[in-house]
Amino acid sequence: MGPTIQAADWKLEPISGADRELVEAIALPPEQEAFAGSLDEVFGRLNEPGAVGLEQGFAVIEPNGEVVGFFVLREGLRRPAWAPPGTVSLHNFRVRPGFQGKGVGRRCISLLEEWFARERPVQPQLMLAVNSRNTAAINAYRKIGFVDTGQRHEEGMGPQYIFAKPLV
Template identity: 35%
Template sequence: MTALLVPYESLNTLQRQQVEAIEVHPDQIRFCGDIHGALHTLLSKPGPGVKGFALLADNVPVAFLLLKRPPVLPAWADEHSATLHALQVDQRVQGKGYGKACLQALPEAARLAWPEIRGLELSVDADNESAIGLYAKYGFVDSGEAYKGRIGYERRMGMRF
């Protein structure tokens, strides 16, 4: 599998249309939202605090994610970090390692976007043991803290550079 995580702004017109066609499995929407919400977050108020990335497999977008920094960093995050949001792998290609490819490429992509950051953070549903395990496998450490999120308790996970 050849996959490359690239900034959304570097995509051509066809690739941007293909990003818009990413479909999230209905059971995952409550955790990561859908592509239209993620793109709205990215494109409605462009600014330095939000960046989008697409994972390309053979030059076709198969996954999408957002990274955030101040001034749109969530209250739970450290100001020196970037936070991961809306990680979405197209349901038609799930199970092929694309989520893992995103997580492997994420630290380098984040540092290229914001050289000053010292780490990455994310928030994950406290009951989502498979996601917590996956994030841990790729270097995220559970902070041990849980807080009430929009759909239940969330756990903070982070990695330092």
Template identity: 30%
Template sequence: MAAAPLRIHERIGLLRLDGAAPDVAEARAAVLRLRLAPGQRAFTADAAANLPRADADPGRTPFAVLRRGVPVGFGIIDRRVTPGIATGDPGDAVMLRAFYVAPEWQGQGIGRAACMALGPLVGGIAPEAREVLVTAAESNHAALRAYRAGGFAPTGRQVVTADAAVQLVLRRPVG
């Protein structure tokens, strides 16, 4: 009898990159080699730029997206919420920032599965958090599709950046 096929979320894990364990050191080195897909630099910077900033900021926790134990993406959980975008008490929310999946792994449901797996990661970082917020450029259709498929819902709020780009605010419950 053949084994049942694995669903994509069963092969996806999230690993905090703020520890000192050997697997963390290896994952940190691997995420630093991950690059953004063409055109994504307009929306975020890669781990090589964001990991040192997260390391220097005690409010931010970097993480790797793992597919079968191999780092294929990166993100940051920020315990400080951008003013004015929380749907309730800002102390009950965290922000997902700098999130991306390397181009060679895109289109396989990994971003969606990583979003769905955020609950335990966020619970370990900010046990008081009840929701995860993310902003995405309204022109970043791929990110918006992945976030929505991963359980994020539009809040109806928007943020306009310094360069006049409109960012949509999405939220998902931690649990």
């Protein structure tokens, strides 16, 4: 059994719309890409003038310096209609193939919780929408502590379940 990896060995790096090359290695299979959103779409939004301060990308870097996760947070005027005021919504969450199913998603959310604890005096509620057909993601979010709110939302790929995770 290898050495235990401490959370301090992992990094959560805020990235901008100019940092796309950092997450290019997280190429998902087409069936996952359909749910996570294309990098063209994601970085197109991050590069919009209205994104500054309200839409932020994050890369998750493992101890050897490899980028293994990525997600985007939206808040304020950039949050979706299903997210109530004061919440932060999680989007485009992806874990690099080969690292999936190994606790990396949980590590990503743990790093995000640590970031909120440092950067936000008042901890918001974290919410996300997950496609009802994306059972792998639904199960993963539940394991990480997200709870189905019972709210539903219709989007391009079909019905979305709205999940929430209070940050404590």
